[in-house]
Amino acid sequence: MANPLFRRKPIQRILDEMAGDSRLHRVLGPVSLSSLGVGAIIGTGIFVLTGVAAHDKAGPAVMLSYAFAGVACIFAALCYAEFAAMVPVAGSAYTYAYATLGELAAWIIGWDLVLEYAVASATVAHGWSHYFQNLIGIFGMQLPEALRTGPFDYDPSTGELAATGSLVDLPAVLVAGFVTVVLVKGIKESVSFNNVMVAVKLGIVLFVIFVGMQHIDTANWTPFAPFGYSGVSILGHVYGQTGPGGQPLGMMAGAATIFFAYIGFDSVSTHAEEAKNPQRDVPIGIIVSLVLCTLLYIAVSAVITGMVPYDQIDIDAPIPAAFASIGMPWAQLLIAAGALAGITSVLLVLMLSQPRVMLAMARDGLVPRGFFAAVHEKFRTPWKSSILTGVFVALLAGLLPLRVLAELVNIGTLFAFVVVCVAVLVLRRTHPELPRPFRCPWVPLVPLLGVLMCIFLMLSLPAENWLRLVGWLAIGLAIYFGYSAKHSVLRNEPGHPRAGR
Numbered sequence: 001m002a003n004p005l006f007r008r009k010p011i012q013r014i015l016d017e018m019a020g021d022s023r024l025h026r027v028l029g030p031v032s033l034s035s036l037g038v039g040a041i042i043g044t045g046i047f048v049l050t051g052v053a054a055h056d057k058a059g060p061a062v063m064l065s066y067a068f069a070g071v072a073c074i075f076a077a078l079c080y081a082e083f084a085a086m087v088p089v090a091g092s093a094y095t096y097a098y099a100t101l102g103e104l105a106a107w108i109i110g111w112d113l114v115l116e117y118a119v120a121s122a123t124v125a126h127g128w129s130h131y132f133q134n135l136i137g138i139f140g141m142q143l144p145e146a147l148r149t150g151p152f153d154y155d156p157s158t159g160e161l162a163a164t165g166s167l168v169d170l171p172a173v174l175v176a177g178f179v180t181v182v183l184v185k186g187i188k189e190s191v192s193f194n195n196v197m198v199a200v201k202l203g204i205v206l207f208v209i210f211v212g213m214q215h216i217d218t219a220n221w222t223p224f225a226p227f228g229y230s231g232v233s234i235l236g237h238v239y240g241q242t243g244p245g246g247q248p249l250g251m252m253a254g255a256a257t258i259f260f261a262y263i264g265f266d267s268v269s270t271h272a273e274e275a276k277n278p279q280r281d282v283p284i285g286i287i288v289s290l291v292l293c294t295l296l297y298i299a300v301s302a303v304i305t306g307m308v309p310y311d312q313i314d315i316d317a318p319i320p321a322a323f324a325s326i327g328m329p330w331a332q333l334l335i336a337a338g339a340l341a342g343i344t345s346v347l348l349v350l351m352l353s354q355p356r357v358m359l360a361m362a363r364d365g366l367v368p369r370g371f372f373a374a375v376h377e378k379f380r381t382p383w384k385s386s387i388l389t390g391v392f393v394a395l396l397a398g399l400l401p402l403r404v405l406a407e408l409v410n411i412g413t414l415f416a417f418v419v420v421c422v423a424v425l426v427l428r429r430t431h432p433e434l435p436r437p438f439r440c441p442w443v444p445l446v447p448l449l450g451v452l453m454c455i456f457l458m459l460s461l462p463a464e465n466w467l468r469l470v471g472w473l474a475i476g477l478a479i480y481f482g483y484s485a486k487h488s489v490l491r492n493e494p495g496h497p498r499a500g501r
Helices: 011-018 030-041 044-086 093-100 103-138 170-185 191-215 251-269 278-307 318-325 329-363 383-399 402-430 445-459 463-487
Strands: 152-155 160-163 232-234 237-239
Touching: 011 093, 030 191, 030 251, 030 278, 030 329, 044 103, 044 251, 044 278, 044 318, 044 329, 044 402, 044 445, 093 103, 093 329, 093 402, 103 170, 103 251, 103 318, 103 329, 103 383, 103 402, 103 463, 170 329, 170 383, 191 278, 191 318, 191 329, 232 445, 251 278, 251 402, 251 445, 278 318, 318 329, 329 383, 402 445, 402 463
Parallel strands: none
Antiparallel strands: 152 160, 232 237
């Protein structure tokens, strides 16, 4: 009998589970899917992390950081597209791993997705808070010092945590709570509403580019790469400049930091079941949204680093602060308000995704069904897990600094992308006969490049992020062997020996 740790959930069984009344309507075309991708991607990444990466890691070379991260995402996205078209169900990378690599790998990636979505949500809530405070500051208002930010921040000049004098980031906690209430009560999103939100966000971004470029001082781009073009750490040896605590600095280190800006593209793959023609529409939606957002990211980073010297950029609200520095308060108001709307929509998407991953895991028995698979009788939402997610996100956003959150979510996301790329290679070899409405091109080259580039970016993150990831996975493995392995539906199903083979 096969080792139960590596039992795979049959593809046909996954497809059968989504059949019937629960199947979604195929109503989305390539334009709608591209709009969904842009709506999920454009948010905290462009409005907040541009400042962090330019100020702390790469300087003006953050433009190249965005380009490199975008290319790495395209390789991973093509692998996502193959799975999304072939297995268009809830669970995303968790479901793909269960079908190809087995139960243990599925648990690891599912547990990693918990980290990815929850910490990403906290990062977005943190960015929302600073834009909100920037907005009310225009009208001469400010929160009490104790409620402006978390109790400590990471000081890159010393490599240590420093007290801020505050107790909690109250706006971040409140917006997480507000979104949680909305998610519990249910959301009826329409394509038209999403298109309006995307139009607003794109309008703000284009305004920043075309108005800001008139105030660029090219002297601010010199030196272009003050920390160099490297920033990779392999087995403790850093190739390039280092910062406090031995953290890698440079263009690659900047790419690893801003990688968070791209994680929204996998939302396109989760809508494959609703695509009119998954073979054509899903790849178009993924590639168009990625390419468009990459170009916008590069343009915005060029404008911001051209308007303000990189070492004077405000890491919390870089774009409004840049326009304020040139005496355009009305532009500051417009950008801050638009950014709030855009960041709120991203927070909704991320906090919506987290309970759905847990729901998929609960249906397989890997987490308690009574809690994580509980659907509210009236609202028809996974209300218990939504509330738990909201509490977790509020705590992280209210207490931890932005720099720590951004790097922690990046390593989790990159790890998930590596697993998806490997899964494509495995399934092509083990089940070449399965129908693939969309086939990732140039296999094995594209998946291998995706794996290599994602690992390269992981190596560009500070060493403590690896320790955090290992610690998080260790907790997950303890839960798996203590609970999940004993309650797995696939393992305990009678008359189902050698499941998934």
